Amino acid sequence: MTRYRVAVEIVPRRGLLDPQGKAVADALHSLGFSTVGDVRVGRHLVLDTDAASADAAQAEVRRMCEQLLANPVTEDFHIGVAERA
């Protein structure tokens, strides 16, 4: 077993209202960042996990996302590559 570090991004499903993203965009505008367009705010998780291989680690994290980390009704997730921690 090796210890891997895997990053997961969980974002609100496109089409769903993202008031946090909108608030950030508005705030950036009023700070003078006029070139900013759409902003989306999601969650970024970094997990350390022991696995036989990088693929195994990713697969494990996928199960975590499906069971707990992401809400299938409102969120999409993307799993980054597993790196040795």
Next chain:
Amino acid sequence: MTRYRVAVEIVPRRGLLDPQGKAVADALHSLGFSTVGDVRVGRHLVLDTDAASADAAQAEVRRMCEQLLANPVTEDFHIGVAERA
């Protein structure tokens, strides 16, 4: 000007308590994901912004992080590469 899409990861500074990360780790353990170690929970932002170049877009987003997006006291941020949106 071109429209770029830049991803930003904002994570609680190492050493600072991350109650959310701890709660997620505990939950994963009780779900049987026994190989999970440390978990950190941060925010994942995706910003669209117009800039002259990819570097300019990144530089602009860095200013946004310093001024608003990340809490200088409690968080570290990492800016991803700027891709044409």
Next chain:
Amino acid sequence: MSTSTTASQVLPRPGDPEITPALIKEHGITPSEYERVVEMLGRAPTFTEVGIVSALWSEHCSYKHSRPLLRTLPTEAPWVLQGPGENAGVIAVKDGIAVAFKVESHNHPSAVEPYQGAATGVGGILRDVFTMGARPIALLNSLRFGPLTSPRVRYLFAGVVKGIGDYGNCVGVPTVGGEVVFDPSYEGNPLVNAMCVGVLREEELIRAVAEGVGNPIIAVGARTGRDGIHGASFASEDLSEESESKRPRVQVGDPFTEKLLLEASLELIRSGHIVAIQDMGAAGLTSSSAEMAARGDVGVTIDMLKVPVREEGMTPYEILLSESQERMLVVAHRGREAEVAEILARWDLEAAVIGEVIAEPVYRVTEGDRVVAEFPGTRLVTDCPTYTIDAVESPVLAAARARNPHDVAPLPQEDNPIWTLEQLLASPTIASKAWVWRQYDSMVRTNTLVGPGSDAAVIRLRGTDAGVALCIDGNGRYVALDPRVGGRIAVCEAARNVACTGARPRAITNNLNFGNPTRPEVYFQLSQAVAGMGEACRTLETPVTGGNVSLYNENPQGAIHPTPTIGMVGVLDSLSHVTPSAFQSVGDSIVLLGENTDELGASEYLQHIHGLAIGAPPACDPVEERRLIDALLSAIHAGTVRSAHDCSDGGLAVALAECAMMRRDQQFGFEVDLTHWSELPLRALLFGEAQGRVVVSTVAPDRVCAIAAEHGVPARVIGRVLPAADGIEMLVGDVSARLKLPALARAFHDTISDIMNGAASAASGAAPDSLTNS
């Protein structure tokens, strides 16, 4: 563990920095204090010991500049079960039910990181209350910020409010009241004072006194990390550029763990397995262990290797000074370790025996077998020097007080008093704070009979027909312009607010927010204000059961307004006496208790309309206030009072307008004739802040006036309550002012939300909200 009576060998740890004058200074220890330490130890202190001393002898923990003054405050009454000196004060209420309460400040942490600073402030005061064996039933907060026109201030304001709300909401304790004042003097140095009130049965009262040789000392709750190391001494330094470098030292709160700690602690206390319990608050493990030992006059030894830590390689110095939140120190009965651990395990909390109470009179810290710090007896706590400074009033403030408000020329628009009234109702300090308290769960626990927005909150006590009325008040501008009078007013206004709900004021806790006490003009303010508070507390029979001192509240621009905040607890023997602040029904007579005067000095009118903090604050005679309160309570108990609201910021005109429209969903108009006072300058009559006045609405004006007369309190019928549609009309001799309600109501209700939801979102909404992920 060793019980030898010969002092142990204390050697520096490998890697300890060398003890230099610079290091001593950096720890905020003066040369003469260092002398004391050397004399106490009979040797030079180790680095670990320097850290311990710097924490325990910091202003925050030792009260070295305030204790001699605090001693002059009255602390006793038949109903006081616990006065100053414990984690919180306790008073008896009725039928064996008592309440514990205390206020605590988190000013400096909140200036650096508003969300976490305010949140952990709430966490700390909750622990102070439930470690007395009381279940928290209410939270209040008193806040001061610079003007909302500054983006940084809006960021601080939004962050502090969200931090207070998120923490209290999560733990499930209703936030039922407080106050917010915006004034230039607090720019860069906001004040965040949090008050907690808990309920207990008298026999459940437990004190944080270590005793019983051989009893184990147990660390409970969150693991110890490198959080807020030196937070205690940090809170005792001027806010300066240097504080920037301390930024990584902020603490992060975990209200979820706090909730578990709350339930587990109350279960532990009821279980009888423990002797004492104390929050690891300011200066963490060091102060909690040393204070518990000192209170019990016993020795203790604690082993740093046994403390559960969050990070590797933490030194004893770091473990001792860490301010990681949501931790408790427990002294259990020997042999009950397993039972204690079992209760904590049910709540998923960690516990570790880290030391024990010993016969030998020493405070000893070990790292395994190695002794890394040792102080004789309890001298670590008792030997801290106290200081009295020669007090000299600031000539600048004396001159400001001497100025005559009537020399200030009215603005042209003031020809119409309604314009001025509208301006004042739209002043963020006077305007409705609904934007704030809508973010607080004020109803959880379903005992909130009167929530935020009234003079004081009223919480019923289940199992009795009694309730408590709670408020927290303070006016820094008054204290700046006359600390003696300002100190009196702070207490009297708090008492008046509580009495307006039908409650008898019983006791106070207080938070002294002042500047650098080593400056004679600041020490003058501190000593005079405490004297004034003491005078009022004696006359009103509201002893001081506890509080907190926050000094060095300064910023590059200088000292803040000296700001004592008074947390008042009043008791309602019967809930049938609960009285609202707002008018209740059309046709009721409006009676003014107390007297209008020509006192415009130090008013919100001068501050907001003319940008001036000048003139003498209104006179305050506690004896008259006492009479007013007695009269008001007799009238309420006689069932003659429909509503009662005191006159404070903005004076009589603002008080009347508030009675008419403080409730958005239930508004009234009114007509008043103030011709009786037409010889007073109009703006003094309408906007002066003469003390000792209450606006009452009643169906029995004659009874109310008669009862007032019996108590020697002036009372006069000034008008009646009208339907909202009729608006308001004020008549003074030949001057008459009329207005429809909507404009005033908008000014009062929307000002703050407009500012915060408007263009301000850059500094308000987004940043703090994106700080929390849940």
Next chain:
Amino acid sequence: MKVGIVRFPGSNCDEDAYHAVVDHLGADAVFCWHKDHDLQGADLVILPGGFSYGDYLRPGAIARFSPIMQEVIAHAHRGAPVLAICNGFQIACEAGLLPGALLRNDHLKFICEQVHLRVESIGTRFTSRYHIDQVITVPVAHGDGRYTADANVLERLEGEAHVVFRYVDASGHVTDAANPNGSVRNIAGVRNAHGNVLGMMPHPERAVDVALGSDDGLPLLHSIADSLMAEVSA
């Protein structure tokens, strides 16, 4: 009737639910510990408000996996009544007992205030004591109450009258101003297809005493009691 009130770590409206049921409804109530597998023979299960597991990750996401939830789900599948309030509603959605999800309020702030609700359906065991379109006053206190569900779910909810409460103004009109959190179609409470699980963000257990501002929540509790009586006698 016997009411089982589930106690998760971080629940904080559990005692309020207890007092509502025992002091105001006159029924028996027991607390069911999250680590146990025992509903102690409760006829009605209440998932109370609060911040189970600190609302970390997502409100309700972690509590849903508590041991006791297996029993609550079985209880629901038996057709027995479950009242899920505020955080309980969030947990019920995460657990799949109710459709949809509850997201951060559109204004991003926690909100605590009395709101007006319109009773959308009285053909449920939770609302028989109300009359249709009745406007009641019940407090909300939440930061994540924005109800959402995908289009077809919404159609089904509306089509089959599964929307039980909607946020309205004092005169009973559905308006944006009356919507405290941005919930789709002002939805404040929904029931499952079988009609035995009700989830709502507002707190009926806080509306049981005029001294606290309203007792409009009592008929809801009485309705459930009625329905249980009916089952017994049936």
